[in-house]
Amino acid sequence: MTVAPHRATAGRGTEPVPPSAQRLSWRDKLGRLDTKYTPYLIIAPFFVVFGIFGLYPLLYTAWVSLHEWQLIEGDQGFTGLANYAELLSDENFWNALGNTVSLFLLSTVPQLFAALGLAALLDRGLRGRAFWRAGVLLPNVISVAAVALVFAQLFGRDFGIVNAVLGLVGVDPVDWRAETWASHLAISSMVMWRWTGYNALIYLAAMQSVPKDMYESAMLDGASRWRVFWSITVPSIRPTILFTVIVSTIGGMQLFVEPQLFDPGGTATGTGGDDRQFQTLVMYLYEKGFRLFDAGYSAAIAWVLFLVILVVAVVNFAVARRIAAKG
Amino acid sequence: MSRTLVGWTASITALALVAACGGGGGDAGDGKVKLSIGVFSDFGYTNLIKEYQAAHPGIEIEQRTVKMEQHHTQLATQLAGGRGAADIVAIEEGNITQFRQSKDKFVNLADYGAKELQGQWAAWKWNQGTTDGGNFVLGLGTDMGSLALCYRRDLFEAAGLPTDREEVGKLWPTWEDYLEVADAFSGKVPDKKFVDTAQNVYKAILDQTEEGYFAKADDSFIGDKNDKVKQAFTLAASLGEKKQTGALAPFSQDWNVALKQASFATTTCPAWALALIKAGAGDEATGKWDVAAAPGGGGNWGGSFLAVPKQTKHPKEAYELAKWLTAPEQQKRIFKETGNLPSEPAAYQDPEVTATTNEYFNSAPVGQIFGDSAESLKPTYRGTKDSKVTPVFNNALSRVETGKQSTSDAFDQAVREARDAAK
Numbered sequence: 134m135t136v137a138p139h140r141a142t143a144g145r146g147t148e149p150v151p152p153s154a155q156r157l158s159w160r161d162k163l164g165r166l167d168t169k170y171t172p173y174l175i176i177a178p179f180f181v182v183f184g185i186f187g188l189y190p191l192l193y194t195a196w197v198s199l200h201e202w203q204l205i206e207g208d209q210g211f212t213g214l215a216n217y218a219e220l221l222s223d224e225n226f227w228n229a230l231g232n233t234v235s236l237f238l239l240s241t242v243p244q245l246f247a248a249l250g251l252a253a254l255l256d257r258g259l260r261g262r263a264f265w266r267a268g269v270l271l272p273n274v275i276s277v278a279a280v281a282l283v284f285a286q287l288f289g290r291d292f293g294i295v296n297a298v299l300g301l302v303g304v305d306p307v308d309w310r311a312e313t314w315a316s317h318l319a320i321s322s323m324v325m326w327r328w329t330g331y332n333a334l335i336y337l338a339a340m341q342s343v344p345k346d347m348y349e350s351a352m353l354d355g356a357s358r359w360r361v362f363w364s365i366t367v368p369s370i371r372p373t374i375l376f377t378v379i380v381s382t383i384g385g386m387q388l389f390v391e392p393q394l395f396d397p398g399g400t401a402t403g404t405g406g407d408d409r410q411f412q413t414l415v416m417y418l419y420e421k422g423f424r425l426f427d428a429g430y431s432a433a434i435a436w437v438l439f440l441v442i443l444v445v446a447v448v449n450f451a452v453a454r455r456i457a458a459k460g
Numbered sequence: 461m462s463r464t465l466v467g468w469t470a471s472i473t474a475l476a477l478v479a480a481c482g483g484g485g486g487d488a489g490d491g492k493v494k495l496s497i498g499v500f501s502d503f504g505y506t507n508l509i510k511e512y513q514a515a516h517p518g519i520e521i522e523q524r525t526v527k528m529e530q531h532h533t534q535l536a537t538q539l540a541g542g543r544g545a546a547d548i549v550a551i552e553e554g555n556i557t558q559f560r561q562s563k564d565k566f567v568n569l570a571d572y573g574a575k576e577l578q579g580q581w582a583a584w585k586w587n588q589g590t591t592d593g594g595n596f597v598l599g600l601g602t603d604m605g606s607l608a609l610c611y612r613r614d615l616f617e618a619a620g621l622p623t624d625r626e627e628v629g630k631l632w633p634t635w636e637d638y639l640e641v642a643d644a645f646s647g648k649v650p651d652k653k654f655v656d657t658a659q660n661v662y663k664a665i666l667d668q669t670e671e672g673y674f675a676k677a678d679d680s681f682i683g684d685k686n687d688k689v690k691q692a693f694t695l696a697a698s699l700g701e702k703k704q705t706g707a708l709a710p711f712s713q714d715w716n717v718a719l720k721q722a723s724f725a726t727t728t729c730p731a732w733a734l735a736l737i738k739a740g741a742g743d744e745a746t747g748k749w750d751v752a753a754a755p756g757g758g759g760n761w762g763g764s765f766l767a768v769p770k771q772t773k774h775p776k777e778a779y780e781l782a783k784w785l786t787a788p789e790q791q792k793r794i795f796k797e798t799g800n801l802p803s804e805p806a807a808y809q810d811p812e813v814t815a816t817t818n819e820y821f822n823s824a825p826v827g828q829i830f831g832d833s834a835e836s837l838k839p840t841y842r843g844t845k846d847s848k849v850t851p852v853f854n855n856a857l858s859r860v861e862t863g864k865q866s867t868s869d870a871f872d873q874a875v876r877e878a879r880d881a882a883k
Contacts, residue, residue: 205539205562285713291706292717311862397709400529402851407858423533425848425881426558428540 191439194432202429204422209429216433226434228409229417230441232317236392236413237385240321240328245377247329252336253362266337269330280327281394288319288395310397313410320411323391328384332377339373340366371454378453379446386442389415400424414438493777496522498546500531503602503764504794508785519777528552539565539769547772548782550764551599553588557844559767560591560598567768569597572779580788584839585803589765599765600786603800605730606830607664607759607837608751610737613822615725619648625824629753635665635695638755642704645725653706653724655699658857660710660728662696663850667840668756673850673878674843681882683849684875693853693871700861707861716740728754730761731801731830738820751824758836763803801830808834848881 157165198216201209220226251269259265272280287294288309296306309319343366351361367374392411393400403420405412412420414434422431499505502525509521524546526534532555538545539562551559559566574597578586581601589599609632613623621644622628632638638661642654655661666672666689673683683689699705706724708715718724719740729737729751737749766782768775784790788810791802795813802808808831816827843849856874859865865873 204536205559205565207540282713286717289714289717291714291723292721308862311858311864397712397714398851398854399712400533402854404851404855407855407862408864423536424851426536 194435197429198432198436200429202427202432204426204428212429216430217437219430220433220437225409225412225417226414226437229405229412229414232405232409232411233386233388233413233415235317236320236324236388236411237382239317240324240388241378241381241385243321244325244329245332245374245381247325248332248336248377249367249374251329251333252340253366255333255337256340256366266334269333271330272326273328273331275327277327277390278394280323281391284319284323284326285395285397310395310406311410313408316395316406316411320388320392320395323395324385324388327391328381332381335373335377336370339370343369375450375453378449382446382449383442386438386445387415388413389419392416393419414441492518492520493774494520494522495548495774495778495781496524496546497548497550497766497781498524498526498531498535499550500526500528500552502798502800503550504798504800505785507797508790508793512781512784519781521781535559539771543771545769545771547774547778548766548768550602551767552764553605553760553762553842554847554850556588556599556765557842557846558848561844563591563596563598565770566598567770567772567775567779568595569600569768569779569782570595572776574600574779574783577783580786580804580806582803582805582834584760584837585763587839588842599767600782601803602764602766602786603732603762603791603794604803604834605732605760605762606801606834607667607754607761608729608731608826608829608833609726609754610729610733610749610751610821611726612722612724612748613750614748615649615652615722616645619645619725621645623750625750625752625822628750632755633757635661635755639695639698642699642702646702646704649725652722654704654726656706656715656718656724656727657708657710658696658700658705658861659854661699661705662692662853662857663761664728664754664759665692665695665756667759667761668838669840670838671841672843673846673882674841676841679843681843681845681849681879683853683878683882689853690871693857693874694867697857697860697867697870700857701867705861707858709858711736719745722748728761731799731826732762734818734821734826735799746820747822749820750822751818751826751829753829754833758833758838760834760837760839763801795827799826801834803834843882845882849878852877852881 199211199213201212201215203209255262255266255269288296290296290306290308290310293309295309300306307315309315347365347369348361351365356364392405392413393403393416395411396402396405396416398404398407400419400423403412403416403424405416415438418431418434418438421427421434497505497509505523509523513519513521531550532552535545535549535551536559539559577600580586581589582604585601585604587594589601590597609629611628616623616628621641622631631641645652645654669688669692670676671682671686672689673681673686675682700707706715706718708718708724716739719737720742722741722745727733727737734751741749766786768778768782772778786804788802788804788806791804791807792810792813794800795802795807795816799818802813807813808827814825814827814831816825817823818826853874856865856870859873860867860870
């Protein structure tokens with residue numbers, strides 16, 4: 134894309150002069166502008182689209198959150214930070230935040246470890262490799278509504294398969310939707326089912342770029358497979374682990390579809406169980422905004438959620454880096 | 461997990477934008493007036509629309525159907541965004557109070573002469589669709605729910621109870637009697653539940669009172685002071701305390717499974733619920749369910765209205781179509797096709813309707829039963845914030861049913877939360 138500079142010849146003879154000291158012709162200027170700004174121009178469409186569909190709604194949501202704002206009727210007057218103040222003393226908000234964190238931990242931590250293990254297995258020379266690799270992605274391809282339907286059957290109280298199996302070993306039937314821990318386990322299992330394979334494939338891709346000679350020399354030194362995995366494989370794919378941790382954090386903190394579909398009351402109540410035992414932050418946002426039509430409050434939740442995700446992501450980043458750095 | 465960060469923080473505004481892309485009723489290039497009508501579940505309009513188009517060559521009608529909850533949320537965002545709503549929208553009885561608050565987003569149908577039609581509807585139905593002391597006509601009534609009680613004949617027989625629908629109706633003139641039948645039933649058939657959920661019993665009892673959560677006079681919250689609320693709650697909760705309910709979320713997946721497994725013996729049934737029971741219980745239960753009169757003397761549950769959002773380009777044509785679709789003649793035909801009960805005496809008292817029986821429900825004379833129930837009902841006043849308060853009490857009942865809370869604790873918590881929600 135560079136254009137050779139054409140020096141101006143007017144007035145000062147033919148002696149070469151450093152270009153910076155010289156007045157530039159319009160073509161030179163154009164050329165400079167070109168090299169300098171063309172890359173920006175090329176990536177601009179992304180930022181324009183992001184501005185319209187990302188940044189603008191983000192800022193508009195912030196604006197809405199500073200108002201008493203009814204969903205249909207709109208602005209009912211500026212109230213400053215009143216929505217945020219109310220939010221901080223709202224026990225339902227803290228409950229939702231607690232549930233979100235609990236569900237996030239319950240689903241993400243085992244999920245990423247399982248994904249690591251799965252990836253390590255897939256990385257070995259299995260027969261029908263392509264089949265297994267495609268297979269782990271299958272749960273992620275299936276529509277979440279269908280997954281929720283199946284899990285609702287599995288975790289049914291009266292006629293669910295999980296309870297039937299538990300019954301065989303003498304455990305009393307569990308009311309999966311009524312109990313806090315039971316509901317969190319059920320929902321987490323749904324999330325894990327959907328996302329473990331997806332993360333495993335990402336890990337697998339990273340593992341394949343680990344130099345094989347490192348493995349060979351470790352084996353020659355008599356290291357066990359376990360040792361090789363933790364001392365070579367995991368440190369080598371550290372950036373990928375960080376990436377999945379951050380992405381899972383962002384997704385986990387915004388958990389909505391799985392618990393919402395698990396709620397027999399559906400969006401008609403939107404409270405995530407009769408005691409809000411599995412209502413996540415986004416479910417609370419939805420309940421406030423779209424069932425109770427309190428858009429201002431809902432917008433405040435959205436912003437607090439945004440900040441929470443930022444904080445958790447940073448903490449995660451730090452922790453995951455340490456863990457991955459060990460060994 | 462599938463939504464992006466940007467997507468969610470943006471959702472409030474973006475939804476309105478996306479909804480707007482659905483497009484309102486424009487004009488077709490051929491000079492025809494294009495009308496759209498937004499409904500949920502089956503309103504029975506498909507054939508009627510064809511007929512209307514044939515009779516009015518200048519009009520083209522598009523029907524949009526989505527699920528009920530989604531329908532009302534979508535409508536709210538479309539009204540907020542100022543575009544995208546259909547020219548005629550259906551609004552369910554439980555949701556209309558919320559939309560009444562935003563009446564400036566709707567056409568006052570009185571401007572097009574709707575008041576002349578008032579006499580067509582049962583008085584309470586007409587009133588539900590109006591506001592401002594009857595001066596603002598927001599919606600024209602479509603169907604109504606009415607109320608009856610469905611019971612399983614084979615389970616009643618096993619419990620040594622009568623199975624004939626007349627005699628069953630006589631077992632429970634009041635809800636207290638209904639509770640006694642529950643005790644008798646549970647004594648004989650302990651492994652089956654007497655009723656599916658305390659929530660629906662509660663709703664049925666409360667809907668038979670003149671005032672529920674809100675004062676008729678000034679729409680203020682009285683749920684904490686109104687003895688009727690506490691009475692209804694305590695009655696329904698006692699079923700839950702005694703484990704005589706299935707503790708099922710009404711019309712949920714589990715509810716359907718329980719129907720299929722015949723695990724409960726009675727359920728409150730508005731006219732529109734018959735189709736749901738039939739679908740859930742399946743063909744093998746043909747003739748096992750029957751319909752009897754509800755305790756406490758009639759009632760209504762559900763039914764909808766047709767309203768015209770102000771954003772329409774053709775308010776007059778939209779009104780004409782809504783008027784035609786809700787006229788007695790059409791309501792009668794819809795009843796025959798879908799079982800949706802007419803809300804107009806001229807239709808539900810018509811011999812064709814009253815003579816209708818339902819084969820699946822042991823050939824019960826449903827036209828007669830629901831018509832009678834509609835005649836004797838005392839309409840309850842629904843406050844503007846009714847739909848915000850209702851779930852709070854339903855959750856409380858569910859906590860009693862699952863044994864998490866005592867009736868009085870659950871009620872106290874519900875009242876506290878309801879006060880907040882009604883603020």
